[in-house]
Amino acid sequence: MHIARFAARARLTDAQIGSLTDGSGTDACWTSERDRLLIEATDALHIHHDLDGALWERLAAEFSPAQLLDLLMLCGWYHAISCTARATRLPLEPGTPGFTDFAAPAGR
Structure with a gap:
C-alpha cells in the first residue's frame, strides 16, 4: 500500500x-492540538530516540498509558522496517508516489 x-x-x-x-x-x-502533539512526539523520537520530561507529561495528559505504549512501539517498528527496507534496497512498487511528490508547506 x-x-x-x-x-x-x-x-x-x-x-x-x-x-x-x-x-x-x-x-x-x-x-488539532492532539495531532500537533503526536507529530512533535514522533519528530522527537526520530531525531533524539527519546522524549524529554515536559513532552512526556503533555503526552500523558492527553493519552492513556496503553496509547503511549502504542505510539512508542509504532514509531520503533516503522524505524526498524525503514532501516530494513533501505538497507536491502527494497524497490518501491511500480507507480508508487514518494513524499517528494507532495509540496512542502509554504515558507519552507
Whole structure:
C-alpha cells in the first residue's frame, strides 16, 4: 500500500503529507492540538530516540498509558522496517508516489 492509499485512509490532505515530509506540527494545516502533539512526539523520537520530561507529561495528559505504549512501539517498528527496507534496497512498487511528490508547506 503506498502513500496515497495510506493518506486517503487517514484523511490527510496534500498539505499535511507535505508537512509530514518537510514541516512540523506547527504548520497551519494541523488544526488539532492532539495531532500537533503526536507529530512533535514522533519528530522527537526520530531525531533524539527519546522524549524529554515536559513532552512526556503533555503526552500523558492527553493519552492513556496503553496509547503511549502504542505510539512508542509504532514509531520503533516503522524505524526498524525503514532501516530494513533501505538497507536491502527494497524497490518501491511500480507507480508508487514518494513524499517528494507532495509540496512542502509554504515558507519552507
